[in-house]
Amino acid sequence: MNILIKNGRVIDPVNNIDKICDVLVNGEKIVRVEENISESAEKIIDADGLWVVPGLIDLHVHLRDPGFEKKETIRTGSRSAAMGGFTTICCMPNTKPVIDNEIIVEYVNMKANRDSVVNILPIGSITKGQKGEELADIGKMADVGICAVSEDGRSVENAYLMKTALKYASMFNLPVFSHCEDLNLVAKGQINAGDKASVLGLRGISNDSEEVIVSRDIILADSVNARLHLCHMSTKGCVELIRQAKERGIYVTAEVTPHHFTLTEDDICDYDSNYKMNPPLRTKEDVKALKQALKDNIIEVISTDHAPHHTDDKNCEFEKAANGIIGLETSVCLAISELVETEVLTPCQLIEKMSCNPAKILNLDKGTLSLGSTADITIIDPKQEYIINTEKFLSKARNTPFNGRKVKGKVLYTIIGGNVIVENGNLREEFK
Amino acid sequence: MFNRKDLLGLRDLSENEIMTILETAKIMKEKIDNPLKRSDELKSASVVTLFYENSTRTKMSFMLAGDYLGAIVKDLGVSTSSVNKGESLIDTGLNLDQMGINVMIIRHSMTGAPHILAKNVNASVVNAGDGINEHPTQALLDLFTILDYKKRFKGLNVTILGDISHSRVARSNVFGLTKLGAKVTLAGPSTLVSNSMKSLGVDVVTNIPKAVSNADVVMGLRIQFERQKAMPFPSLREYSSLFGVNNDILKYAKDDVLVMHPGPVNRGIEFSTEVIDGKHSVINIQVKNGVAVRMAILKLLTERGN
Numbered sequence: 001m002n003i004l005i006k007n008g009r010v011i012d013p014v015n016n017i018d019k020i021c022d023v024l025v026n027g028e029k030i031v032r033v034e035e036n037i038s039e040s041a042e043k044i045i046d047a048d049g050l051w052v053v054p055g056l057i058d059l060h061v062h063l064r065d066p067g068f069e070k071k072e073t074i075r076t077g078s079r080s081a082a083m084g085g086f087t088t089i090c091c092m093p094n095t096k097p098v099i100d101n102e103i104i105v106e107y108v109n110m111k112a113n114r115d116s117v118v119n120i121l122p123i124g125s126i127t128k129g130q131k132g133e134e135l136a137d138i139g140k141m142a143d144v145g146i147c148a149v150s151e152d153g154r155s156v157e158n159a160y161l162m163k164t165a166l167k168y169a170s171m172f173n174l175p176v177f178s179h180c181e182d183l184n185l186v187a188k189g190q191i192n193a194g195d196k197a198s199v200l201g202l203r204g205i206s207n208d209s210e211e212v213i214v215s216r217d218i219i220l221a222d223s224v225n226a227r228l229h230l231c232h233m234s235t236k237g238c239v240e241l242i243r244q245a246k247e248r249g250i251y252v253t254a255e256v257t258p259h260h261f262t263l264t265e266d267d268i269c270d271y272d273s274n275y276k277m278n279p280p281l282r283t284k285e286d287v288k289a290l291k292q293a294l295k296d297n298i299i300e301v302i303s304t305d306h307a308p309h310h311t312d313d314k315n316c317e318f319e320k321a322a323n324g325i326i327g328l329e330t331s332v333c334l335a336i337s338e339l340v341e342t343e344v345l346t347p348c349q350l351i352e353k354m355s356c357n358p359a360k361i362l363n364l365d366k367g368t369l370s371l372g373s374t375a376d377i378t379i380i381d382p383k384q385e386y387i388i389n390t391e392k393f394l395s396k397a398r399n400t401p402f403n404g405r406k407v408k409g410k411v412l413y414t415i416i417g418g419n420v421i422v423e424n425g426n427l428r429e430e431f432k
Numbered sequence: 433m434f435n436r437k438d439l440l441g442l443r444d445l446s447e448n449e450i451m452t453i454l455e456t457a458k459i460m461k462e463k464i465d466n467p468l469k470r471s472d473e474l475k476s477a478s479v480v481t482l483f484y485e486n487s488t489r490t491k492m493s494f495m496l497a498g499d500y501l502g503a504i505v506k507d508l509g510v511s512t513s514s515v516n517k518g519e520s521l522i523d524t525g526l527n528l529d530q531m532g533i534n535v536m537i538i539r540h541s542m543t544g545a546p547h548i549l550a551k552n553v554n555a556s557v558v559n560a561g562d563g564i565n566e567h568p569t570q571a572l573l574d575l576f577t578i579l580d581y582k583k584r585f586k587g588l589n590v591t592i593l594g595d596i597s598h599s600r601v602a603r604s605n606v607f608g609l610t611k612l613g614a615k616v617t618l619a620g621p622s623t624l625v626s627n628s629m630k631s632l633g634v635d636v637v638t639n640i641p642k643a644v645s646n647a648d649v650v651m652g653l654r655i656q657f658e659r660q661k662a663m664p665f666p667s668l669r670e671y672s673s674l675f676g677v678n679n680d681i682l683k684y685a686k687d688d689v690l691v692m693h694p695g696p697v698n699r700g701i702e703f704s705t706e707v708i709d710g711k712h713s714v715i716n717i718q719v720k721n722g723v724a725v726r727m728a729i730l731k732l733l734t735e736r737g738n
Binding site: 190193201313315316 | 562
């Protein structure tokens with residue numbers, strides 16, 4: 001099928017394009033990007049006033065499948081992703097069983113093939129069962145298509161094992177996604193170790209518990225010349241460590257989640273577990289540093305850390321409640337509201353962080369509107385204002401503190417491999 | 433005035449509400465000593481204690497407080513209940529609600545557990561200690577005791593010593609005392625008293641003689657070994673010699689200093705035996721006042737709206 005996208009603001013950072021023009025898709029490929037394409041097409045999308053950008057890529061998603069299908073499945077998670085403008089998502093291995101061998105990877109691949117409406121790239125675990133004892137079958141998993149390895153949910157405690165993993169993964173050109181958390185320093189902490197913890201009587205999680213592992217992993221990655229990607233950075237100190245590493249020429253990348261640049265510990269109300277996440281919401285000072293880091297490209301990726309949970313896992317004692325919030329369907333609007341509207345980032349920089357840079361980290365031939373590339377395209381109305389309503393979400397989960405929040409920026413179209421999946425802000429009937 | 437459904441902590445109470453409880457407790461206290469004055473004014477109320485953590489004083493004094501006012505009082509033995517079969521806190525509360533319980537007294541190892549229970553049940557919920565957060569009835573009985581002896585709060589120097597960082601008693605007292613105009617000093621080793629407590633409007637000191645200097649009230653707290661992750665000091669011997677209070681240290685305080693402790697006391701660690709049993713100590717009187725304060729709370733909660 002031919003699709004002609006007319007008069008949109010085409011933002012393609014890889015090719016230095018940011019102008020009003022048309023995009024023509026033929027079959028699976030982008031064939032023309034220029035002004036006033038007059039060719040007829042079976043489908044014409046009027047993108048006047050809209051951004052036309054390379055399909056968004058999320059490096060950090062929990063699909064909970066296999067094992068926790070009560071929280072989310074590949075089917076529901078992928079639809080949630082499409083609604084959020086994502087064309088490719090990477091799913092974390094903390095499933096049950098853990099994605100630690102090629103059989104589970106193939107299970108995810110098979111299910112993605114059958115049920116998913118977006119591209120799904122599995123991430124393998126670093127150690128068997130994420131137990132931190134012996135390496136997972138990283139090479140065998142690389143054979144069947146993992147895009148990275150990660151112990152997400154925890155750190156590899158043993159520094160020697162982490163160093164071995166970095167060394168080993170680099171042989172397959174796989175980045176290591178590091179969740180940075182020293183559990184001894186966390187010491188049963190529940191929210192940021194700050195004024196809010198003092199007021200609420202909850203144990204605190206200090207910034208140092210994150211920064212100790214960030215610095216360790218930077219040192220290890222440098223010493224074995226491996227590709228390190230730091231997940232969900234939340235503190236000012238982390239930003240400084242990454243800045244220093246980059247100045248020393250170490251190849252390290254980092255991500256921040258929308259909730260960590262939008263909310264602070266001050267927003268935590270009562271004992272509402274929708275504000276419980278790991279790392280925790282930090283202070284205004286940390287948020288300021290994170291935004292500056294995005295601006296300075298010290299942090300080059302925005303990932304959601306989409307963490308769906310069933311209400312049973314959240315509607316309980318705060319200390320018992322599961323960590324994390326869903327993010328796929330709120331990422332674009334929060335990024336536009338908090339970063340673009342406030343001029344922290346230009347639209348072009350935002351798209352780099354949500355599409356081009358993730359593609360680069362994974363060595364994917366995506367994140368661009370180059371001629372001949374696969375037609376993964378997201379179309380966003382940056383001016384549309386609305387109130388977030390979780391009842392409309394396609395994710396199975398509703399755990400987010402953003403329900404009822406007024407935001408700006410809405411995904412109207414998600415096109416994947418030349419197929420229109422989301423049209424006018426709705427999932428197309430045939431994919432429901 | 434007291435018009436709340438629940439008593440969850442002192443953080444949210446107004447000065448007025450606190451004083452209402454203390455004044456009611458004064459009337460209640462007479463009923464403890466004089467059995468003839470015990471009444472059946474709460475005979476239409478049913479109370480259940482729901483203790484997910486151990487307790488001697490708090491549970492017993494709540495049960496007696498209900499008995500002295502004629503309420504129906506039951507204890508849900510948590511360790512022998514369906515909690516052990518995995519029933520959630522909310523489900524347990526919903527069941528008790530259906531059985532016609534008017535007041536649920538809950539102690540729980542997790543901060544915020546009473547709050548989530550209160551949100552989900554029709555009964556009044558009283559926090560009898562949640563995690564490291566609050567223990568409001570203990571602080572109220574402490575306030576009652578202080579007021580009884582000192583007749584005021586404004587300008588009093590109150591020093592709280594020991595395992596502050598794990599103490600819900602300390603936190604509730606801080607909220608209450610600062611609201612009522614007392615000057616609060618928290619003291620202990622730096623590993624047990626976090627500077628971040630300063631944000632609650634108190635002084636934080638590690639030198640014990642300095643902390644005790646000029647104090648009107650010295651309150652000791654037990655070291656809660658069960659809540660420690662790693663030993664926060666080298667030995668009990670070192671702790672008691674550097675951070676414990678004996679008669680020599682107590683001399684730094686005012687002549688009419690009150691010595692208080694919520695119990696259980698570890699003799700010879702936070703306080704020497706001479707201090708615990710000495711003339712300044714009101715530790716045992718606190719226990720009686722605890723029953724009076726809890727009678728007042730049951731009365732105020734059940735009579736709400738009547």
